Amino acid sequence: MAFAAPPRLHRFASLEFVLGFLLLGGVVFCVVFSAWLFAPPGQISLSSRLVMPFQDAAHLFGTDALGRDVLARVAVGGWVSLKVGFFSVIGSVVFGVVMGLVSGYYRGIWDVIVMRCADIQLALPFILLAITFVAILGGSLTNTIILLIVSQWVQYARLVRGSVLTLREREFILSARAIGVKNGAIILRHILPNLMGPVVVLMTLNVANNILLESSLTFLGLGVDPTIPSWGGMLAEGRTYLQTAWWISVFPGLAILCTVLGLNLLGDWLRDLLDPTGRTNR
Numbered sequence: 318m319a320f321a322a323p324p325r326l327h328r329f330a331s332l333e334f335v336l337g338f339l340l341l342g343g344v345v346f347c348v349v350f351s352a353w354l355f356a357p358p359g360q361i362s363l364s365s366r367l368v369m370p371f372q373d374a375a376h377l378f379g380t381d382a383l384g385r386d387v388l389a390r391v392a393v394g395g396w397v398s399l400k401v402g403f404f405s406v407i408g409s410v411v412f413g414v415v416m417g418l419v420s421g422y423y424r425g426i427w428d429v430i431v432m433r434c435a436d437i438q439l440a441l442p443f444i445l446l447a448i449t450f451v452a453i454l455g456g457s458l459t460n461t462i463i464l465l466i467v468s469q470w471v472q473y474a475r476l477v478r479g480s481v482l483t484l485r486e487r488e489f490i491l492s493a494r495a496i497g498v499k500n501g502a503i504i505l506r507h508i509l510p511n512l513m514g515p516v517v518v519l520m521t522l523n524v525a526n527n528i529l530l531e532s533s534l535t536f537l538g539l540g541v542d543p544t545i546p547s548w549g550g551m552l553a554e555g556r557t558y559l560q561t562a563w564w565i566s567v568f569p570g571l572a573i574l575c576t577v578l579g580l581n582l583l584g585d586w587l588r589d590l591l592d593p594t595g596r597t598n599r
Contacts, residue, residue, distance in 0.1 A: 333589075337582030340575045348399060351392035361385060370564045379564045381554065387564060390546045391572050397458060397547040398576065401531040402524040405465035410520055413470035417477025418504055422485055432478075435471045443468055443530075451539045458541045461534060465527050472523070473516060480512040521584035525577040532573055548573050 347354065362384035370379035370387070378388035420431035450464045484490060485508070493503050528548075534540035535549030543550055548569040555565030 331586055331589075333582045333586040337579045337586060340579030341583060342579075344395060344572065344576045344579065345399070347392045348395035351389065351395070355386065355389035355392050357389065360389075367558075367562050370568075378568045379562070381565050382558065382562070387551075387568055390551060391548070391568050394546040394548045394551060394569065395572060395576070397541055397545060398528045398531055398549075398573070400458065401461055401465065401541075402528040405462045405469070405527045406520050406523050408462065408466035409469040409523070410473055410516065412466065413473025414477050414509075414516065416470065417474040418481060418508070420474065421478035421481025422500070422504055422508065428478075431474060435474055438468070438471045441468075447534060447539050456538070456540055456542065458545070461531055461540050464534075465530060469523065469527075472519065476515060476519060477512055480515065481508055484508050484511055518584055518588045521580060521587055525580035525584070528573065528576055528580075 365380050366382055366384040368376050368380040376386050380386055416431050420428045446468055454460045493507060531540055532549030535547050536553045540549055541547050551569040552566050558565050
């Protein structure tokens with residue numbers, strides 16, 4: 318007699334989770350251990366410039382116009398993209414969740430102030446905000462993270478506010494108020510745990526989105542310092558060599574593709590796991 322796998326184990330055996338974990342895990346492994354696995358990314362060797370990929374064991378992904386190893390630069394450049402992706406999302410979540418909780422629970426003047434600030438933020442085109450931000454503060458890794466936090470906290474604030482407006486009228490919240498539980502304890506113990514599911518899913522998807530935004534900003538010259546290896550910077554450097562040395566741009570692009578695809582697959586799997594009623598394909 319055959320026994321079915323437990324539901325919890327079956328969820329971890331889904332194709333989305335396996336592919337997403339392998340793609341993202343492979344990229345993170347190469348990035349974390351890049352210092353031990355690959356040559357120094359800034360090492361210049363003009364005698365080895367523009368070596369084609371898979372022709373030299375020392376330069377598996379080839380070299381760029383200055384003889385620098387493309388594989389090493391892709392691995393080290395991942396630090397920038399992953400830092401921007403994760404730290405900007407963490408900052409957006411902390412600020413946005415706090416604003417959403419205050420706006421949805423206390424309402425009144427706090428709700429008006431937070432939502433009007435959110436409306437102003439949503440009315441600003443992102444590229445205009447990025448140009449203004451860089452013109453005032455300059456382009457750097459820290460400034461790019463701050464820019465993404467400023468531009469994305471609204472998503473979490475509006476999501477949390479909508480959930481809080483529903484939760485604050487539920488019976489268990491009304492019962493907690495009736496027995497004298499303080500507002501702070503109600504928010505932290507009863508409301509916050511019940512709304513973190515959608516927030517976690519949005520976090521997963523926004524990490525992928527922010528990696529793309531950082532690459533786009535760096536490609537346009539509005540992101541991190543061009544002397545720091547990054548996927549967006551490598552794409553910008555390689556665009557003039559697309560016909561003669563396509564690998565300079567293709568491999569950073571593939572790294573972005575694998576990272577974003579892995580994060581999106583894990584985000585979709587996580588959405589199905591936290592919200593079984595909203596499953597898309599099962």
